[in-house]
Amino acid sequence: MNDILLMLPGPTTVHPRVLNAMSQAVVNHRGAKYGEILTETTELMSKVFQTPNNSYLLTGSGTAAMEAGIANTVAPGEKMLNVVGGKFGERFMKIAQTHGIDAKELAVEWGTAVTPQAIKEALDEDEDIKAVSVIHNETSTGVAAPIEEIGKVMKNYDALYIVDTVSSLAGDEVNVEKFGIDVCLTGSQKCIAAPPGMAAITFSDDAWAAAEKVETNTFYLDMKAAKKSGDKVPPQTPYTPSVSLTYAMNEALKMVIEEGIDNRVARHHKAAKASVAAVKALGLELFADEAVSSATVTAVKMPEGITDDQFRGTTRDKYGVELAGGQDHLKGNIFRIGHMGNISYKELTQTFAAIGMTLKGLGVIDDAGAGVSSIAESYL
Amino acid sequence: MNDILLMLPGPTTVHPRVLNAMSQAVVNHRGAKYGEILTETTELMSKVFQTPNNSYLLTGSGTAAMEAGIANTVAPGEKMLNVVGGKFGERFMKIAQTHGIDAKELAVEWGTAVTPQAIKEALDEDEDIKAVSVIHNETSTGVAAPIEEIGKVMKNYDALYIVDTVSSLAGDEVNVEKFGIDVCLTGSQKCIAAPPGMAAITFSDDAWAAAEKVETNTFYLDMKAAKKSGDKVPPQTPYTPSVSLTYAMNEALKMVIEEGIDNRVARHHKAAKASVAAVKALGLELFADEAVSSATVTAVKMPEGITDDQFRGTTRDKYGVELAGGQDHLKGNIFRIGHMGNISYKELTQTFAAIGMTLKGLGVIDDAGAGVSSIAESYL
Numbered sequence: 001m002n003d004i005l006l007m008l009p010g011p012t013t014v015h016p017r018v019l020n021a022m023s024q025a026v027v028n029h030r031g032a033k034y035g036e037i038l039t040e041t042t043e044l045m046s047k048v049f050q051t052p053n054n055s056y057l058l059t060g061s062g063t064a065a066m067e068a069g070i071a072n073t074v075a076p077g078e079k080m081l082n083v084v085g086g087k088f089g090e091r092f093m094k095i096a097q098t099h100g101i102d103a104k105e106l107a108v109e110w111g112t113a114v115t116p117q118a119i120k121e122a123l124d125e126d127e128d129i130k131a132v133s134v135i136h137n138e139t140s141t142g143v144a145a146p147i148e149e150i151g152k153v154m155k156n157y158d159a160l161y162i163v164d165t166v167s168s169l170a171g172d173e174v175n176v177e178k179f180g181i182d183v184c185l186t187g188s189q190k191c192i193a194a195p196p197g198m199a200a201i202t203f204s205d206d207a208w209a210a211a212e213k214v215e216t217n218t219f220y221l222d223m224k225a226a227k228k229s230g231d232k233v234p235p236q237t238p239y240t241p242s243v244s245l246t247y248a249m250n251e252a253l254k255m256v257i258e259e260g261i262d263n264r265v266a267r268h269h270k271a272a273k274a275s276v277a278a279v280k281a282l283g284l285e286l287f288a289d290e291a292v293s294s295a296t297v298t299a300v301k302m303p304e305g306i307t308d309d310q311f312r313g314t315t316r317d318k319y320g321v322e323l324a325g326g327q328d329h330l331k332g333n334i335f336r337i338g339h340m341g342n343i344s345y346k347e348l349t350q351t352f353a354a355i356g357m358t359l360k361g362l363g364v365i366d367d368a369g370a371g372v373s374s375i376a377e378s379y380l
Numbered sequence: 381m382n383d384i385l386l387m388l389p390g391p392t393t394v395h396p397r398v399l400n401a402m403s404q405a406v407v408n409h410r411g412a413k414y415g416e417i418l419t420e421t422t423e424l425m426s427k428v429f430q431t432p433n434n435s436y437l438l439t440g441s442g443t444a445a446m447e448a449g450i451a452n453t454v455a456p457g458e459k460m461l462n463v464v465g466g467k468f469g470e471r472f473m474k475i476a477q478t479h480g481i482d483a484k485e486l487a488v489e490w491g492t493a494v495t496p497q498a499i500k501e502a503l504d505e506d507e508d509i510k511a512v513s514v515i516h517n518e519t520s521t522g523v524a525a526p527i528e529e530i531g532k533v534m535k536n537y538d539a540l541y542i543v544d545t546v547s548s549l550a551g552d553e554v555n556v557e558k559f560g561i562d563v564c565l566t567g568s569q570k571c572i573a574a575p576p577g578m579a580a581i582t583f584s585d586d587a588w589a590a591a592e593k594v595e596t597n598t599f600y601l602d603m604k605a606a607k608k609s610g611d612k613v614p615p616q617t618p619y620t621p622s623v624s625l626t627y628a629m630n631e632a633l634k635m636v637i638e639e640g641i642d643n644r645v646a647r648h649h650k651a652a653k654a655s656v657a658a659v660k661a662l663g664l665e666l667f668a669d670e671a672v673s674s675a676t677v678t679a680v681k682m683p684e685g686i687t688d689d690q691f692r693g694t695t696r697d698k699y700g701v702e703l704a705g706g707q708d709h710l711k712g713n714i715f716r717i718g719h720m721g722n723i724s725y726k727e728l729t730q731t732f733a734a735i736g737m738t739l740k741g742l743g744v745i746d747d748a749g750a751g752v753s754s755i756a757e758s759y760l
Contacts, residue, residue, distance in 0.1 A: 022624060026576065094599065098598070220600075
């Protein structure tokens with residue numbers, strides 16, 4: 001299983017340094033040693049979120065952090081606005097509904113991004129909106145929302161600003177303090193490039209103030225319990241954490257800081273730009289509006305006349321490159337190239353060579369090398 | 381950190397085979413390869429639960445599985461009975477309350493076990509009880525509940541039988557089908573001896589029928605979503621799982637089956653019996669009623685005149701053996717020896733030598749070797 005190159009919008013290929021860290025002996029999660037590792041890891045997390053506030057690790061997926069983000073800050077019956085332009089926007093809607101929140105949808109055409117103006121109008125229309133959720137990087141469509149500009153709008157309203165940066169943090173610009181984000185959450189297995197299974201979240205003072213008023217109906221994801229345990233000496237998690245994934249996150253975050261957040265983001269933007277150019281060089285069409293296309297995943301329309309199985313089956317089984325398909329109504333209509341984490345020209349050359357060979361083999365294109373040649377030009 | 385012997389009621393020392401398996405490269409959790417590993421792991425899980433029903437892995441702690449167990453099968457406003465004789469029984473109460481369930485407490489003195497008769501009486505008194513929760517092995521007190529005998533009572537009632545076997549499965553007798561358990565849940569880091577961060581749960585047909593009627597207010601722990609994803613080809617989890625911990629669970633469960641469940645349970649009982657004898661040989665007093673004392677953790681009253689810090693600090697820092705303290709009102713009043721997972725005379729000799737040396741060093745006893753000598757006699 002080591003031979004498959006994962007070019008997915010998560011999980012991403014994990015560096016041996018991180019895998020080695022993860023396989024260290026498990027320590028007592030209530031002891032001083034784990035307390036040290038936890039403190040260091042959450043401090044690294046806050047550095048990457050770019051916030052002076054504390055961060056918390058959750059043993060669970062990004063979805064667990066999404067649920068923690070809203071179920072602790074918006075009470076049942078209260079109104080929140082969710083930007084929905086893809087599968088993860090829909091997920092915030094469903095989570096809100098599950099918790100009895102009055103969930104309003106701000107629908108955006110899939111493949112395009114919400115505008116700050118649209119959010120301003122929605123907030124002006126309804127002053128009962130207690131929170132707004134935005135997916136920074138909608139992995140289902142390959143679109144990045146303008147979270148900095150939205151943040152400028154949000155500063156004029158009392159509503160909490162909740163941002164899912166699961167597939168963007170450490171790969172695209174996210175500055176929690178500067179952008180005025182109240183609740184920011186992420187996952188381990190995307191641009192941070194640790195294995196999946198852990199999530200992280202940070203709350204602003206306003207978010208904590210809201211949480212104080214909410215009698216939450218989640219126990220495992222109760223953030224007030226997380227805070228109480230985090231404040232203990234030594235710091236703890238309320239329930240048993242994944243100790244091994246804490247080690248992995250610790251090492252992966254150290255690698256992020258060693259590289260430098262800005263350098264890492266620039267590297268992701270470069271990979272995105274190179275991927276877009278290579279897609280065009282192959283004569284393929286982008287799914288997302290190029291002006292708002294993601295730094296970490298490129299969504300491409302599936303060429304006419306071939307199936308998802310033919311295309312992705314071949315790149316995976318014949319050429320060892322695993323790409324993502326479309327989700328829900330986009331199944332079979334698009335494929336997605338994840339370029340997050342430890343991504344360089346090496347992975348992209350293999351990927352676009354595989355895509356080119358597959359498409360030529362299927363009779364879709366004539367020049368198998370146009371994509372990979374474009375990657376070389378981009379990285380020259 | 382490799383030098384500390386963990387003698388906790390979880391996490392336990394993880395075998396290198398399991399750590400190695402965990403550090404394998406991460407595969408796509410939506411692909412066929414992960415589907416195979418997931419299927420094999422959940423089938424192994426059902427073997428260990430001893431049920432013909434499907435098992436499900438949850439990325440989270442045992443607490444997440446406790447919440448999944450009741451929030452999916454008991455609706456807000458419905459009545460359930462929770463046996464409370466320690467911290468984990470209390471936790472079921474709190475989780476039920478968090479979900480708006482009408483939670484009734486069947487209080488049991490800490491250190492003693494509930495009787496089947498007491499459960500029968502509670503059910504006879506109130507026919508509205510939709511479910512009964514029991515902690516099989518109350519790690520906070522070192523007591524095992526008679527879940528087989530309780531199962532015989534439960535068969536005469538419609539109420540669901542929910543059993544937490546977090547710290548007993550694969551270490552004490554648990555037979556989900558034979559005992560008539562409707563919801564059984566466990567954690568990765570106890571007798572299964574994988575690292576912490578994953579839980580498992582299985583539902584009977586009656587539990588699924590109840591779940592169909594409950595509009596649950598948890599999203600991440602929605603078992604109907606877990607079932608739907610588990611039924612896909614290839615089988616999946618609804619949200620991104622900890623792929624690495626799935627590898628670890630897979631390997632750890634294989635080790636359980638290789639040893640044989642009955643052999644493994646017998647090995648735990650032997651360790652428990654030897655520990656109890658060694659505690660007595662040292663002149664110490666058990667906290668739990670010996671007739672119901674746990675197969676996986678032995679709770680001991682702290683000798684008069686010494687503090688938890690003095691005692692456990694010395695066993696850990698001077699002798700490299702990490703023991704557990706008491707929780708809540710038992711803090712400082714008891715200490716607990718976890719003997720679960722890969723436990724043999726080797727770990728127990730080190731442990732009781734450390735306890736003996738510590739107590740003699742603190743002037744509590746005269747014979748530092750009485751405990752370890754007793755271990756040798758027990759294992760002869």
